[in-house]
Amino acid sequence: MxxxxxxxxxxxxxxxxxxxxxxxxxxxxxxxxxxxxxxxxxxxxxxxxxxxxxxxxxDPGFDAGFDGETLQVLQAAIAQGDETAGGGRDRDAVLRQAVRLAVTHNIVAVERSLAYRAYRTMSAALMSGDSVPGGEEVRALLVEIESRYLERMAAAYRALNDALGLRMRPGLDARNLAVAVMATIDGMSDHRRIDPTQMDTPLSVAIGRDDAEEWHVAALAVYGVYTMFTEPVDP
Structure with missing residues (x-):
C-alpha cells in the first residue's frame, strides 16, 4: 500500500x-x-x-538538514573559513558567500523535493480547517517532521558558526535560527510559486566593502536573519 x-x-x-x-x-x-x-x-x-x-x-536531504548540493556549498564555506580563521573581514565575506550561494540553490532545490512538496500540501490542508482531511493527526505529523528537520539544520549552523568564529546572541540558540531560516525559505518559496520571475530576478547588491554581487532576494533575507541571530566570538 x-x-x-x-x-x-x-x-x-x-x-x-x-x-x-x-x-x-x-x-x-x-x-x-x-x-x-x-x-x-x-x-x-x-x-x-x-x-x-x-x-x-x-529523502537524503531530510537526514542532512539540507539537500546534498546545498550541504556541499555550506561544507565548502566551512573549509574556506578554516583557511581564513582569525580575520574578521574574511569571516564576514565567507559567511556572505555561503549564504548567497547556498540559499540561491536551496530555494530552487526545495521545489524539486517530493517530500517538501508533500509537507507544504499538508500544511495547506491543516490551515484549510475542516474542509479537507487533517486535524490533530496532521498537526502531530508536521510537528514531528519539523522537529527532526530543525535539529539537523541547527547542527549545520553550529558547525558553520564554529568554523567562522561566530556564536548565537544571548537569549538565542541554533534551533531558533533554524526556525527563522525555515520560515523565511517557506514564505519565499510560496511567493516563488506565484511569481517566479519577481522572486528569481537577481539583485545587484554591495555589502560592506565587497563589490556588488548578484543576490537572490531570499538569500538577502536569510543573510539578514543570520547576522541578527549571531555575533563574533572575538569582536
Missing part, C-alpha cells in the same frame, strides 16, 4: 484533499486484503501520515 501510494505521489504529487490517495483504489492497485489494510490504518488520514513520513525518511 505504501509503495503504491508513494509511486502515485511521485507521479501526481499530493493533492490538497488527498483525493488521489483513495484507500479502496490503492487496495485494488496494491492487491492486498482490505481487512488487513483497515486494521493497520483505520482511516485515510492515518494512511497519508505514514505515506508522508515514508517520503521524508527516503
Amino acid at each position: 505504501l509503495a503504491a501510494a508513494v509511486e502515485r505521489v511521485q507521479a501526481e504529487g499530493l493533492l490538497l484533499d488527498y483525493a488521489n490517495l483513495g484507500m479502496e483504489d490503492l487496495i485494488r492497485v496494491a492487491g492486498v486484503p482490505r481487512s488487513t489494510v483497515f486494521r493497520i490504518w483505520p482511516d485515510r488520514v492515518a494512511f497519508v501520515s505514514d505515506v508522508v513520513r515514508a517520503l521524508f525518511e527516503a
Whole structure:
C-alpha cells in the first residue's frame, strides 16, 4: 500500500484533499486484503501520515538538514573559513558567500523535493480547517517532521558558526535560527510559486566593502536573519 501510494505521489504529487490517495483504489492497485489494510490504518488520514513520513525518511536531504548540493556549498564555506580563521573581514565575506550561494540553490532545490512538496500540501490542508482531511493527526505529523528537520539544520549552523568564529546572541540558540531560516525559505518559496520571475530576478547588491554581487532576494533575507541571530566570538 505504501509503495503504491508513494509511486502515485511521485507521479501526481499530493493533492490538497488527498483525493488521489483513495484507500479502496490503492487496495485494488496494491492487491492486498482490505481487512488487513483497515486494521493497520483505520482511516485515510492515518494512511497519508505514514505515506508522508515514508517520503521524508527516503529523502537524503531530510537526514542532512539540507539537500546534498546545498550541504556541499555550506561544507565548502566551512573549509574556506578554516583557511581564513582569525580575520574578521574574511569571516564576514565567507559567511556572505555561503549564504548567497547556498540559499540561491536551496530555494530552487526545495521545489524539486517530493517530500517538501508533500509537507507544504499538508500544511495547506491543516490551515484549510475542516474542509479537507487533517486535524490533530496532521498537526502531530508536521510537528514531528519539523522537529527532526530543525535539529539537523541547527547542527549545520553550529558547525558553520564554529568554523567562522561566530556564536548565537544571548537569549538565542541554533534551533531558533533554524526556525527563522525555515520560515523565511517557506514564505519565499510560496511567493516563488506565484511569481517566479519577481522572486528569481537577481539583485545587484554591495555589502560592506565587497563589490556588488548578484543576490537572490531570499538569500538577502536569510543573510539578514543570520547576522541578527549571531555575533563574533572575538569582536
